[in-house]
Every structure is written in C-alpha cells, then in structure tokens.
Amino acid sequence: MAKLIIPTPLRKFTNDxxxxxxxxxxxxxxxxxxxxxxxxxxxxxxxxxxxxxxxxRIYVGDQDIRELNNEKTAIEPTTVxxxxxxxxxxxxxxxx
Amino acid sequence: MSEVTFxxxxxxxxxxxxxxxxxxxxxxxxxxxxxxxxxxxxxxGSPLLLYLTAAGVGTIGILDFDVVDDSxxxxxxxxxxxxxxxxxxKAARKKLExxxxxxxxxxxxxxLTSANALEIIKDYDLVADGTDNxxxxxxxxxxxxxxxxxxxxxxxxxxEGQVSVFNYTDQSGKTGPNYRxxxxxxxxxxxxxxxxxxxxxxxxxxxxxxLQANEVIKxxxxxxxxxxxxxxxxxxxxxxxxVLKLSKxxxxxxxxxxxxxxxxxxxxxxxxxxxxxxxxxxxxLKQLVDTxxxxxxxxxxxxxxxxxxxxxxxxxxxxxxxxxxxxIRSDKKVVVHCRSGARSAKAIEALxxxxxxxxxxxxxxxxxxxxxxxDKSLPKY
Numbered sequence: 001m002a003k004l005i006i007p008t009p010l011r012k013f014t015n016d017x018x019x020x021x022x023x024x025x026x027x028x029x030x031x032x033x034x035x036x037x038x039x040x041x042x043x044x045x046x047x048x049x050x051x052x053x054x055x056x057r058i059y060v061g062d063q064d065i066r067e068l069n070n071e072k073t074a075i076e077p078t079t080v081x082x083x084x085x086x087x088x089x090x091x092x093x094x095x096x
Numbered sequence: 097m098s099e100v101t102f103x104x105x106x107x108x109x110x111x112x113x114x115x116x117x118x119x120x121x122x123x124x125x126x127x128x129x130x131x132x133x134x135x136x137x138x139x140x141g142s143p144l145l146l147y148l149t150a151a152g153v154g155t156i157g158i159l160d161f162d163v164v165d166d167s168x169x170x171x172x173x174x175x176x177x178x179x180x181x182x183x184x185x186k187a188a189r190k191k192l193e194x195x196x197x198x199x200x201x202x203x204x205x206x207x208l209t210s211a212n213a214l215e216i217i218k219d220y221d222l223v224a225d226g227t228d229n230x231x232x233x234x235x236x237x238x239x240x241x242x243x244x245x246x247x248x249x250x251x252x253x254x255x256e257g258q259v260s261v262f263n264y265t266d267q268s269g270k271t272g273p274n275y276r277x278x279x280x281x282x283x284x285x286x287x288x289x290x291x292x293x294x295x296x297x298x299x300x301x302x303x304x305x306x307l308q309a310n311e312v313i314k315x316x317x318x319x320x321x322x323x324x325x326x327x328x329x330x331x332x333x334x335x336x337x338x339v340l341k342l343s344k345x346x347x348x349x350x351x352x353x354x355x356x357x358x359x360x361x362x363x364x365x366x367x368x369x370x371x372x373x374x375x376x377x378x379x380x381l382k383q384l385v386d387t388x389x390x391x392x393x394x395x396x397x398x399x400x401x402x403x404x405x406x407x408x409x410x411x412x413x414x415x416x417x418x419x420x421x422x423x424i425r426s427d428k429k430v431v432v433h434c435r436s437g438a439r440s441a442k443a444i445e446a447l448x449x450x451x452x453x454x455x456x457x458x459x460x461x462x463x464x465x466x467x468x469x470x471d472k473s474l475p476k477y
Contacts, residue, residue, distance in 0.1 A: 008256035008331065018334055040415070054281040062340045082338065084329065086279040087253035089139070089228030089296070 002079040004030050009085050013041040027058055028071035030081055045083075055086040100125040106198050110152050123317035124152060128199075130316040133157035133220040135208055135236055137184045139301030140226030140250050140308060142174035147309035148224075149192045149199060153316070156192070157220055159204040160184040167477065171298035208232055210354035213239040224248045224312050226305065230282040231357035237262060237275035241351045246315050246322075249275060250308035252296050257304035257330040260342065261311050264324035272324035277345040282361045300332050373444040376457045378465045381431055391429040396443045397463075401435065405463055405474050409433060417443045421451055433459035433466075435477075 001021040006014050014020075020037065024030040031052075035042040047053055058065045059082040065073045075081065102124070107114065110124050132153050134144050137160040148156055164172075164179040164187055179187040185203045192201055204216055208227075217223055217239050225236045225247055233251070240247040240263050247262040262274040307328065314320045329338045384391050395402060395409035402411050412420045414434070424430060424447065432440040440458050447453040459465070467474040 005336075008254045008333065018331075053283070055279050055283040057278060059340050062338070064341065064343065066345070067341070067343060082329070082340070084258075084327070084340065086230070086283060087251045087256065087258060088230045088233055088282075089252060 001077055002030065002075045002081060004034055004081045005083065006034070007083050007085050009087060010041060010044060010083065013044065014038045022075075024075060026071065026075060027060060027065055027073045027081060030075060031058070031071070031083075057084040058082070059084060100128050102128070103198075106152070109196075109198070113151070118319050119317060123319055126317045127152050127313065128154040130222065131155040131157070131220045132312060132316070133159060133204075133217060133223045134226060135159045135223060135232070136226035136228060137172070137174060137188045138168065138226060138228055139171040139252065139296060139298075140305040141188075142172045143302050143305035144224050144226055144309045144312070145174060145188055145192055146195065147306060148312060149196045149201075151309075151313055152196065152199060153312075155200045155202065155220075157202045157204055157216070158185045158188050158192075159206065159208060159216070160188070161205060161207040171296065171301050173302065208235060210235060210357065213354060214243060217245060218243055220245065222246050222248065222312060222315060224250075224308060226250065226308070230361045231363060233275060234282065234360060235354065235357045238351045238354055241274050241276075242353070244271075246324075247274065248308055248311045248315065250304045252300050252304050254295055255297055255300065255332040257300055257307075257332070259304060259307050259311065259323060259328040259330075260326065261315060261322045261324040264315065264322055266324070273342045273344045276348050276351070278327065278342055280345065280348060285362045297332060300330075303332070304330065373441050373448070373458045374456070375437075375460045376431060377460050378469050381459055381466070382470050384429075384431070389429070391431060392425045394424065394430060394432045394443075395434070396432060396440050397434050401477070404477050405467070407433065407463060407466060414439045414443050418446060418450065421447070424453070424456075426453060426455060428455065430456050431459055432456055434462050436462045436464050 001023050003019050004022055005019045006017065011018065020034055022030045022033050024033050031045055035045055045053060052071065060068060060073050060075065060079055113119050113124050114121050130153050132148060134141050134156060137145060137158060145158065162184050164175045164182050164184055166180050169175060174188050174191055183205055185205045189201045189203050206212065213235055223236055223240055223245055225233060227233055237247055246264045249262050250259045263271060265271045311323050315322050325342050327340045327342050329340065393407065393409035395406060395411050396414045396417060398413050399411060412423060432444055434440040437458060437460055444456045444458055447456060464476055467476050
C-alpha cells in the first residue's frame with residue numbers, strides 16, 4: 001500500500017498519527033481518504049472551492065505533484081506521498 | 097580575492113579549515129570577504145551566528161528588535177540568564193565578539209519592514225532567514241529577489257524543520273526557485289500551521305540552524321552543491337529526513353516591489369476581528385472575583401496550557417466550544433479567556449454568530465495580562 005506522511009503541524013488532527021497507508025489510485029483519492037479518516041483535517045487541506053490549499057505542497061516521492069499530474073497523479077503501492085506545509089517558526093504573537 | 101590576508105592568530109584559528117583540500121585558504125578568504133545578514137537572533141539565529149562567527153565570516157549583520165526573555169533560553173543558546181531584558185542584537189554582539197575578535201559585527205536593532213528592508217539588505221552578499229513569522233519570511237524573500245541576493249532559509253515548527261537555499265544564482269547565471277515558488281501564499285490566520293499551537297523542541301533549531309549555517313558557508317565559499325532547487329525536511333520525532341525537488345512556479349506573480357506583508361498574511365483582518373466582541377479587563381475580572389459576583393469563567397486553551405497556569409476557569413478548549421454549548425451559561429455574565437485574548441475572541445464570535453449568545457465577555461490580554469497586572473507570582477509562557 002502507498003504511504004501518506006502527515007507533517008507534524010497537522011498531526012493534532014490525526015491523534016498524532018504520522019502516516020496512513022492507502023490503497024487509493026491517485027493523490028486526490030489519498031487526500032480524500034485521509035480527510036475521511038480525520039474530518040477535522042479537511043478544512044486544512046482544501047479551501048471552500050475544494051482546491052488544495054496554497055500553503056501546502058504535495059510530493060510523490062521527491063517530486064512536486066505540480067511537476068507530475070497534479071492531484072490526478074497516479075500512485076503505486078510503493079509510493080510515498082508527503083504533505084509539506086508552510087511553517088514559520090514559534091512566534092506566539094500570531095497565536096489564535 | 098588574493099588581497100585578503102590573515103595574521104598569525106587568524107591562520108592558527110582557522111587552521112582546521114585551511115587544511116581541508118577543497119576549502120583551503122581560498123575558501124577562508126571568501127568567508128572573510130563575505131557580508132552576511134542574519135535576520136532574527138532566536139532559535140535559528142543562535143547557532144547561525146555562533147557558527148558563522150566562529151568560521152570567520154568577515155562581516156555579519158545581526159538584525160533583531162526584540163529583547164531576551166526567559167522563555168527564549170530553552171533554545172536560544174546565544175543568550176544567558178544575565179541577558180534577560182537586554183536587547184537581543186546587542187547581547188548577541190557582546191557574546192560573539194568574545195568568540196571571534198577578527199570579524200566585523202554590525203547591529204541592526206530594528207524590525208525588518210518594507211520601508212527599511214532593501215536599504216539594509218543591499219549592503220550584504222547573502223541573507224540567512226531565521227525569523228519566526230510569515231510576514232517577515234515573505235518580506236525577506238521578496239527583498240532578496242528584488243536585490244538578487246541568495247536567501248538561505250530554514251524554518252521550524254515543533255518537531256519539524258525545513259532548509260533550502262532560495263534565489264541562488266549558479267555559475268552559469270541560472271537563478272533557482274525562491275520561497276514563493278514553494279509557497280505562493282501563507283496560511284490564513286487561524287488555519288494550521290500559523291502557530292495555533294506553537295512551540296518547538298529546544299534542540300531542533302540547533303540542528304536546523306547548523307544546517308543553515310553550513311549552507312551559508314557553502315554558498316559563500318563555492319564549495320559543494322548548495323541546497324538550491326531542493327528542500328530538506330527533518331522530522332525529529334520519527335528521525336526521518338527527506339530531500340525534495342523544488343522548481344520554479346511558472347504561475348508565480350512577478351515580484352516588482354515590497355508590499356504590506358501583515359496585510360498579505362491576513363494579520364490586520366485578524367486584529368480588526370478582535371474588536372467586535374465585548375471585552376473586560378483583568379481588573380474588571382478581579383472585581384468580579386473580589387465581590388463574589390455571579391458569573392462563569394471559561395478557559396478555551398488546551399489542557400496542557402491549563403496545567404502550566406490557570407485562573408480556575410472551566411476548561412473548554414476552543415475546538416470543542418461549539419459542541420459544549422450546554423456547559424456555557426446564557427443566564428449570567430460569562431467571561432471567556434485564553435492565553436492572550438485571541439482564541440477567546442474567536443470562541444465568542446462563533447458562539448454569538450451561531451448560537452446567539454449575548455452575555456459573553458472576552459478577557460483582554462488573557463492569562464498573560466492577569467499574570468502581569470494582578471498576580472505576578474503566576475508563570476507566563
């Protein structure tokens with residue numbers, strides 16, 4: 001099964017689970033499967049229009065899916081998918 | 097470059113560089129000729145400044161507007177207990193000039209803004225970005241793109257670190273991707289990971305800042321392959337590292353000038369939003385406590401924060417507020433608080449909008465204000 005790695009900042013929505021195994025056929029299916037498992041995560045992955053949020057990059061292996069077939073990029077059983085979030089550091093004054 | 101010379105003390109000091117065949121005295125000359133601006137003297141800035149100073153980078157700019165706080169010392173190894181309350185930039189210089197008296201340390205005790213960034217950065221060959229917030233990251237990136245300077249980037253969050261070299265022009269004249277190619281937009285305030293649950297494990301910036309310092313030295317000396325067009329990811333919990341390919345985003349809007357980065361990152365909207373809820377001060381709350389008034393106090397922070405310090409309020413973390421409305425009284429005054437007042441304002445806005453509450457008051461400044469003004473024995477975090 002393909003492996004989808006969840007970055008540290010999003011793990012608070014996955015009960016600290018660091019990755020999921022998925023039998024999905026595409027990146028979008030895998031992300032939807034992740035959001036279905038952890039519904040709180042959905043708003044952090046997709047905007048109101050259902051598009052992937054722009055502060056996230058999705059990689060298949062070491063390649064950005066923008067260089068492949070975007071969300072439709074096919075995944076194999078050995079594929080490792082990474083969600084890479086923009087992180088800025090630990091300033092508390094931005095805290096909500 | 098051959099006009100750069102070293103005295104006996106310098107040659108002895110840098111001897112472990114000089115005997116590396118690929119580095120040798122030419123690499124050391126390049127370091128001595130170089131001018132590097134380190135933006136931020138915090139978790140990343142500390143190892144960066146220590147190693148760049150020790151390595152003999154000839155001119156180092158130290159930019160920070162903040163003062164040393166006791167909560168910095170868990171990771172900002174440049175500072176000592178005696179520096180608490182001192183200017184970070186000046187305390188850094190004091191420490192670094194003891195480490196290496198042969199270099200030039202320039203203090204910029206200021207906040208980097210759209211008004212001063214180009215003027216400050218233009219005098220340097222390279223910028224090392226060790227800031228802790230999105231507006232300054234985009235500002236540093238855009239200024240470096242406009243001035244054609246490489247930007248050695250690192251960023252940390254809790255147990256995760258990222259490193260890359262942005263806007264690097266190689267020997268063939270080709271310039272690599274920049275921060276906007278990676279992240280065209282910052283996360284909106286309130287969405288992960290805009291520090292909703294900040295914090296970082298203390299040793300992580302030491303690891304990541306050291307990698308960043310190594311990239312600075314590589315870019316300056318021309319030794320090795322800089323991390324341009326690649327993004328290094330480190331997960332300290334799993335101890336996993338990945339190197340991902342980065343390419344230019346053909347859809348990127350061309351950077352033509354500096355903008356209002358707080359606005360770009362949604363900071364202003366967030367601040368404006370705060371003013372729409374009713375507020376009370378910590379002194380008002382103290383009066384409620386002292387007069388044994390009939391009110392409810394709700395704390396919307398996380399349980400681990402409650403364990404650090406609390407005011408005895410009922411703990412209902414922000415994310416569970418809407419499913420806990422049966423616990424929130426509508427028949428008397430309800431004071432809602434968090435650490436500094438932002439999350440509680442958000443909770444009140446949601447409760448007013450969705451459930452029609454009209455008896456909710458935000459504690460201005462949160463637990464921090466209470467610890468500052470009412471009970472100074474309480475810890476701040």
